[in-house]
Amino acid sequence: MTAIIIVIFVLGYLCITLEHPLKLDKAVPALLMGTLMWAILAIGFNLGWFSIIDAHEHVFNIHQADIAEQQEGFKLNLIHHFSATAEILFFLIGAMTIVEIIDLHRGFSIIKNGITTKSKRKLLWTLGILAFVLSAVIDNLTATIILITLLKKILVRRNYRLWFAGMIIIAANAGGAWSPIGDVTTTMLWINGKVTALGLSEYVIAPALACFVVPFVIAGGLKPFRGKAIRKELIRDTKTQRLLSSRTMLWVGISGIVFVPIFKVITGLPPYLGMMFSLAIVWLVSEYIKPEKNLPRSEKHRYSTHKALSRIEFSSILFFLGILLAVSALESLVYGSISGTEVGTLRYVAESISRTVPNMDVVVILLGALSALIDNVPMVAATMGMYTFELDHPIWHFIAYSAGTGGSLLVIGSAAGVAAMGMEKIDFIWYLKKITWLALVGFLSGALLFMLIENFFYS
Numbered sequence: 212m213t214a215i216i217i218v219i220f221v222l223g224y225l226c227i228t229l230e231h232p233l234k235l236d237k238a239v240p241a242l243l244m245g246t247l248m249w250a251i252l253a254i255g256f257n258l259g260w261f262s263i264i265d266a267h268e269h270v271f272n273i274h275q276a277d278i279a280e281q282q283e284g285f286k287l288n289l290i291h292h293f294s295a296t297a298e299i300l301f302f303l304i305g306a307m308t309i310v311e312i313i314d315l316h317r318g319f320s321i322i323k324n325g326i327t328t329k330s331k332r333k334l335l336w337t338l339g340i341l342a343f344v345l346s347a348v349i350d351n352l353t354a355t356i357i358l359i360t361l362l363k364k365i366l367v368r369r370n371y372r373l374w375f376a377g378m379i380i381i382a383a384n385a386g387g388a389w390s391p392i393g394d395v396t397t398t399m400l401w402i403n404g405k406v407t408a409l410g411l412s413e414y415v416i417a418p419a420l421a422c423f424v425v426p427f428v429i430a431g432g433l434k435p436f437r438g439k440a441i442r443k444e445l446i447r448d449t450k451t452q453r454l455l456s457s458r459t460m461l462w463v464g465i466s467g468i469v470f471v472p473i474f475k476v477i478t479g480l481p482p483y484l485g486m487m488f489s490l491a492i493v494w495l496v497s498e499y500i501k502p503e504k505n506l507p508r509s510e511k512h513r514y515s516t517h518k519a520l521s522r523i524e525f526s527s528i529l530f531f532l533g534i535l536l537a538v539s540a541l542e543s544l545v546y547g548s549i550s551g552t553e554v555g556t557l558r559y560v561a562e563s564i565s566r567t568v569p570n571m572d573v574v575v576i577l578l579g580a581l582s583a584l585i586d587n588v589p590m591v592a593a594t595m596g597m598y599t600f601e602l603d604h605p606i607w608h609f610i611a612y613s614a615g616t617g618g619s620l621l622v623i624g625s626a627a628g629v630a631a632m633g634m635e636k637i638d639f640i641w642y643l644k645k646i647t648w649l650a651l652v653g654f655l656s657g658a659l660l661f662m663l664i665e666n667f668f669y670s
Contacts, residue, residue, distance in 0.1 A: 213261070213544065213546060213556075215251060216248050216251055216252060216540065216541070216544060217541075217556070219244055219247055219248055219251070220244065220248065220537055220541060222244075223240050223241065223243065223244025223245075223537060224244075224589070226239075226240035226244075227240050227241060228584065228623070236526050236530075237530050238526040238527070238529040238530040238533065240533075241529070241530045241531075241532075241533030241534050241537070242529055242530075242532065242533035243533070244533055244534075244537045245532065245533035245534065245535070245536030245537040245540070246533070246536065248536070248537050248540040248541070249289065249536060249540050252540050252543065252544060253285070256271075256273055256285055257273060257282075258273075259272075259273045259274050261544060261545070262545040263284075263285060263288060263543045263544060263545060264543060264544075264545050264555045265284060265287070265288040265291065265543070269284065270545060271284040271285055271288070288543055292535075292536070292539035292542075292543070293536075293539075295402075295403060295535075295539075296531075296532060296535040296536065296539070298402050298481055298482075298483045299395075299398065299399055299402055299483075299531065299535065300528055300531060300532060301483045301486070301487065302398060302402060302482055302483040302486045303395065303398070303527075303528060303531070304523065304528060305483065305486035305487050305489065305490040306349070306350060306392065306468060306486055307353075307523045307524075308490055308494075308516070308519055308520055308523060309464045309467055309468055309489065309490055309493050310349055310350075310353045310464070311519035311520070311522045311523060312460060312464060312493055312494070312497050312516055312519045313460050313461055313464040313465070314357075314519075314522075315513075315514050315518060315519055315522075316456045316457050316459075316460040316461075316497070316502060316514060317457045318457050318458070318460045318461030318464065319357050319461070320457065321457055321458060321461055322341065322357075322361075323361045323364070326338075326361070326365070329439050330439060331371070331435070331436045331437065331438060331439065332431050332436050332437065334365070334375070335375065335378060335427065335430065335431060335436050336427065336431075338358055338361075338362065338375060338378070338379055338382075339378060339379070339381075339382040339423065339427050340382075341354075341358060342354050342355065342358055342379045342382035342383040342386060343382045343383070343385060343386035343419075343420075343423050344386060345357065345358075345383075345386070346382070346383045346384070346385075346386030346387040346390070346393050346394075346627075347386045347387065347389060347390035347392075347393045348390070348392075348393075348465055348468065348469060349392075349465070349468060350387060350392060350393055350394065350395075351383040351384055351386060351387030351393055351394050351615075351625070351626065351627045352383075352626040352627055352630055354383050354386070354387075354627075355379060355380065355383045355627040355630050355631055356630050356634070358379050358383075359376055359379065359630070359631050359634045359635060360634070362375055362376065362379070363634075363635075369635070370435075371435055372635060373635060373637055373641065373645075374430075374433075374435040374436065374645070374646075376631045376634075376635045376637060377622075377631075377637070377642060377645065377646035377649075378426070378427065378430055378646075378649075379627075379631065380619055380622070380625065380627050380628045380631050380646070380650075381422070381423065381426055381427075381619045381646070381649065381650050381653055382423050382427070383627045384615055384616050384618055384619045384625050384627055384628075385419045385420070385422040385423035385615070385616050385619075385653070385657070386419065386423065387615055387627075388415055388418075388419045388422070388611060388612050388614075388615030388616050389411060389412055389415040389416040389418075389419040389611075389612075390411070390412065391406070391408040391411055391412075391472060391482070392468060392471060392472075393615075394587075394614075394615045395531065395587075395588050395626070396587050396588060396590075396591040396611065396614045396615055397411060397611050397615060398482075399588070399591055399592065399595065400591065400595070400607060400610070400611055401482060402481065402482050402483065403595055404602060405595060405600075405602065405604075405607045406602070406603055406607050406608060406611060407602065407603055408472035408475070408476075410602075410603035410608065411603075411608060411611060414605070414608045414661075414664060414668075415608050415611055415612050415661070417660060417661075417664060418612050418657035418658065418660045418661040418664070419612065419615075419616065419657060420657075421653070421656045421657040421660045422612075422616045422653040422654055422656060422657035423653065425652055425653050425656040425657075426649040426650065426652055426653040429649060429652065430649060455500070455501055455502060455503065456497075456500045456501065456502040456514070459496070459500055460493075460496070460497060460500070463492070463493055463496050464493050467489030467490070467492055467493045468486075468489060470485070470489055471485040471486050471489055472485075473485075474488060474489075494516045497514065497515075497516055498515075498516070502514045527626075531588060534588055534589045534592060535588075535592055537589070538589055538592040538593055538596060539592075539596070541555070541556045541593075541596065542555045542556070542596035543555055544556045546559045546560075555596065560597060571606055572609065572658075572662055572665070575606065575609045575610055575613050576613060576658055578590060578594065578610070578613060578614065578617075579610075579612070579613025579614055579616065579617030579654065579658070580613075580617050580620060580654075581617070582613070582614050582617045582618050582624060582625075583617055583618055583619070583620035583621040583623075583624030583625075584621065584624065587614040587615065587617065587618050587624070587625060590614055591610060591611075591614045594610050594614075605665050608661070609658075609661055609665070612657060612658070612661055613654075613658065616653070616654050616657060617654055619650035619653070619654065620647055620650050620651055620654065621639070621642070621643065621647065622637055622639055622642040622643075622646075623639065628642075
């Protein structure tokens with residue numbers, strides 16, 4: 212019966228990776244996979260087919276004497292995993308709402324109005340630096356959406372825009388890898404107590420910079436980035452200039468997101484509470500600030516937080532819910548024993564991989580490359596169940612880097628890539644031929660730099 216749960220897991224992931232050919236939102240197979248795995252796990256446990264292991268490595272088996280106690284242990288285990296999942300989801304909802312509030316007030320258009328260069332090489336670096344920095348401050352998905360939208364307002368020729376979009380994906384993923392709020396995977400590691408915000412930034416920023424800079428230096432010499440850009444007429448966003456709230460909401464929103472790690476340090480409370488606090492402040496300011504002079508009361512709904520909430524892509528939130536539930540089911544299911552101790556499926560897999568490939572750095576690099584084929588969210592969720600390294604161990608930092616930047620190897624390998632693919636209709640094969648080799652050079656450059664840092668500074 213254990214095989215059934217594993218088969219459901221594999222089939223679910225296959226459907227997720229084939230989202231576009233199947234024309235099926237990936238949230239659907241993710242939710243089916245997660246809930247069905249827990250349902251079968253519960254039925255099997257009650258019938259005595261399965262044993263489960265909780266977060267504290269206590270094994271529960273329905274055959275043991277106190278059946279009521281074992282069943283209560285099963286329920287508490289599910290509550291523990293759902294609570295950990297909910298922390299991540301509420302954090303994401305808060306961050307996404309703040310970003311949408313800023314966008315409603317056209318705060319990001321202030322950034323757009325500041326870009327005036329016509330040199331393609333300068334434009335490449337301008338967009339790349341913006342992607343790298345914005346991804347760390349807001350998140351790589353949002354930064355990519357903003358910059359691809361901006362790119363479509365600047366360049367006329369689509370064949371050039373595709374190249375710029377591919378490089379934005381590389382920069383955005385690199386920028387998100389060193390920030391606890393820059394990527395869903397780093398947020399997961401941070402919220403689950405695997406890394407600290409300071410430790411992640413301190414040790415991953417240099418490899419992330421290498422991953423961004425090296426391919427951009429190489430790309431600067433390629434034909435698509437030489438000469439002048441044939442630009443659309445640069446029309447400043449006059450609507451933004453008329454809005455009184457644009458600059459205020461931009462800085463209030465970004466400051467609120469940046470304050471979240473500070474809130475955690477000051478209070479010791481989980482990050483999602485800090486994000487909810489920041490959301491409350493941003494929401495409060497947006498309610499009383501005047502977007503336009505003499506704005507009729509009937510028009511205020513255009514700038515309301517309720518509208519921002521309606522623009523959040525909740526299918527992505529549900530996708531993460533399904534994925535994390537599926538991974539927690541595998542983490543709880545006892546699969547085998549190590550040194551005479553029963554362990555969960557993921558822990559068993561981790562130990563098996565470590566025995567096959569004894570060098571953990573190589574294992575992490577392979578996991579990073581694999582995240583280009585399957586989503587990096589389940590990859591990191593799996594590693595959190597597979598490994599038990601202490602807080603801020605170099606392996607956690609390396610996992611954050613590899614999972615965050617490895618997704619750039621394929622256009623479907625990251626949320627940023629999928630967003631750019633949809634907005635510019637980037638062909639999978641085109642990206643594989645033109646951009647993948649640049650992403651690979653950057654990924655390996657950062658990985659090598661991380662291993663050098665690991666050898667000289669961690670030890």
